[in-house]
Amino acid sequence: MYEAFDQEATQSNKAQLLISAAVSAGKGTIETAYHIPQMSKYLDLINVMTYDLTGSWEGFTGEDSPLFARPNDHGDYIYFNVDYAMNYWKNNGAPAEKLMVGFGAYAQTFTLTNPSDHGLDAPTSSPGTAGPYTQEAGSLAYFEVCDFLKGATEVWNAPQEVPYAYKGNQWIGYDNPKSFTIKADWLLKNNFGGAMVWAIALDDFTGTFCGQGKYPLMNAIKSALGVSTPSTSVAPIITAAPGGGSSRGSGFCAGKSNGLYANPKNKNAFYNYANGETYEEACQTGLVCDTSCSYCNWS
Secondary structure (H helix, E strand, C coil), rough: CCCHHHHHHHHHHHEEECEEEEEECCHHHHHHHHHHHHHHHHHCCCEEEECCCCCHHHHHHCCCCCCCCCCCHHHHHHHHHHHHHHHHHHHHHHHHHHEEEEEEECCCCCCCCEEEEECCEEEEEECCCCCCCCCCCCCCHHHHHHCCCCCCEEEEEECCCEEEEEEEEEEECCHHHHHHHHHHHHHHCCCCCCCEEEEEHHHHCCCCCCCCCCCCCHHHHHHHHCCCCCCEEEEEEEECCCCCCEEEECCCHCCCCEEEECCCCCEEEEEEEEEEEEEEEEECCEEECCCCCCEEEEE
């Protein structure tokens, strides 16, 4: 592939296409699955998935993407943090400028065994309750996290530079704009190449859930990294309502539940319906919505 891209760039006199890979942050997987120096020769971007470092599968509470280990971490758990994973890749042959730090725009969620035991490492019985939009037990999008925080107790986990929160028997470990900013500053100080996010759609894309404006997590990264991009805000579609006037959410999405819907008139576009407003968005160039538009795919 690398040779083909090189040949294509020479023939077209255009910039060579980039080759990237999303790779594990787990030490055991890295040791057995990757030849770091060899793959680094051919990859332009190495996206390290420094999230899902703890989850409901553990049987106790923990952060999704802690920047550092805790003083009382022991055994393999000393490896489950962003700092260790990124430096392991770098120290074993990956150039720092090719390494992209993974940022998770969601929470890992847990159901506490005993609601009165709600700190880190507290026993859990199962994944947390599914969110109303993502509908997956054990995980909440950041915009769902903001709803969860209403009436919850929030705790800043200083040793690991991330927050967690609990309410009743539910416990979440997550990131917010503060922790994203701290990670981005750390990224710059350690001369890593940049950031990658899973996933933009999990941020507060409407700006109505968190009271922090649209895309608060993405904007925190951009601000910390000094990234300036043209405005790409998507205006709500306002369609004529019966009897005149206008109505947000009428027309194509009228009567539908919140979610993504393929645009039957444009295979590259889709509708994003949330909180009574319909947003028309598009896949990246060359990609099209699948039948349900649960994701963008190659045409």
